[in-house]
Amino acid sequence: MNRTTRLVILLAAVVLLGTVGTVAVLRAADRSGTRDQDQAGGPPVRTGAVALQPSGGRELLVRNLAWGPHRDEIAAVPADRPAGPRTVSGVKCLRFHAAAGTGICLQAEHGALQDTYRAVVLDSHLHERHRFPAAGIPTRARVSPSGHLVAWTVFVSGDSYAGTNFSTRTALVDTRTWAIDTNLESFAVTKDGRPYHASDINIWGVTFADDHRFYATLATGGRTYLVRGDVTARTLTTLHRNVECPSLSPDGTRLAYKKRVAHASSDAPWRLYVLDLRTMTETATAEHRSLDDQALWANNSTLVYALAGDYGSDLWTVPANGKGTPRRLMTSALAPAYLG
Template sequence: MSGTTGMTRTTRLVILLAAVLLLGTVGAGTVLHAAHRSGLRDQQQADGPAVRTGTVSLLPSGGRRLLVRNLAWGPHRDEIATVPADRPQGPRTASGVTCLRFHAAAGTGICLQAVHGALQDSYRAVVLDAHLRERHRFAASGIPTRARVSPSGHLVAWTVFVSGDSYAGTDFSTRTAVVDTRTWAVEDNLETFHVVKDGRPYQAADINVWGVTFADDTRFYATLATGGRTYLVRGDLTTRTLTTVHRNVECPSLSPDGRRVAYKKRVEGASPDAPWRLYVLDLRTGKETATAERRSVDDQALWADGSTLVYALPGDYGSDLWSVPAAGTGAPRPLMASAVAPAYLG
């Protein structure tokens, strides 16, 4: 018995020693791995764009500027940052204001934010003044996805996912709101507007509306989905109507002259996970023009000017911004790495 007991004790000691050695090795490996990852992150930041803290304003100030949500690794990730519009790859000035989605015009900004809770996140839409200070906030009922400000700065709009998390499939629902920043009057769900489809009044339980782009302080365009199809609709805040204009249009963006709409269009033969191509519609003639961008664009493109579109594509650290001529000529060009949600000012 004593021999058996002795062997048992020895075996236990060997097992204990092995466990200690293993834990030590794992611990050292974990430390080294963390240090390696930290080093990689530092290297990524060093190789990425320079980002510094400074004053960011929505007021005119000596030249045209581009504002974005900065995605470069480092302490200013997710902050709204600015660069000169003609030097988008240059050093960025970060504001300290974090947003998931952002847009600005005429001294007004809309910032969609996450509020991190103990059990789950909630979301809010924050209207900002020209100095990026909060003017008003609204609870948002889902995950932020689109945001726009009218050319005058008087109206803001945002869209959130209230179920699902992608436009690619059909299992999603959205909620789109419009707010008048002069009165804080809220249209909290554009699905309650009267729909005129193909010239007739239309009602359906499956209507979704998203991706507002403003013409002025009354009229706007957006996407309406119903019956498995999407439509460009012209909206009117005074009459509370949505009128279909064109089929197979998602996330429209109105040109500065109000004559064209850039949008993502589902194309036959594309992957179900990447179904879109970037097009431009002439509102007067109904003619569609495919841009030279052949990759799938899941974004609400922005008109940088009257002839150039800016949009986000997946990048190494989230998204990168690209540009392409709206006329269907030329070729896509990288504009700005590690950035999303652009807005031009000035």
């Protein structure tokens, strides 16, 4: 084999290797584009109009967590087909809830040195009505059944409810006047029938009964309590111990909540329970895994909540009566709200 022949073979090998590399890159890029379109192997998405007062059947709105160009956008699916294609809105939220044509969207504003946060009140077409600065990392959000009140909780220090080294700030806004209570810790507290004052009080996890009454968690002295709040009187009254992130049933008779249980891991201490407000009887649900979420009632008999998943969180569902078994409702989703 002479020198010329060797050079020809070498050049042919270089060209072949370059072609193979180019094809591999193009195929990888094509697969990546497909994953963006199909949300990383999850359900397909499509852009479109998302409304908080749907004209068709009942809908489920969520924060879409699947990887791709529409991650963190609020997405809608038919409530009876939660695994179907998602219609994404273009509106990104870290936490979200909606009722009666009003939405609350907690967002991050990414700065050069640090992130800041804001709470944005949305109208029925997801357009901004008003915004407020948020004091820390978003963690909970709720809208009253009428849409007249919104509340949100942020961490102002620490980033987990599991330990004791954290501080929260919960704000409440009347969307009719834009009057705001920036910190529910300013409400007068009655604990065990007596006025109570302490410097370590934290309030979080509001759930509304109506435009005057709500429930939330109050923490003090290393314990947590369910409190009933009165917006007009600006009071908080303890009702039950060891209740975190309550969620009121549509008929107003029960609360779903996370409860710390004995012998659980210190970083995963909670189980999902239901409290009958008339008898104060607790019922453990069939979900035995620890969850750090404010559950949502899909109806008067079924709970929806988030657990860790491949792309952040998946939504699960379980009966509220302690029977049945948990089942996955949606992959790559968080912050659900049922509308219609």
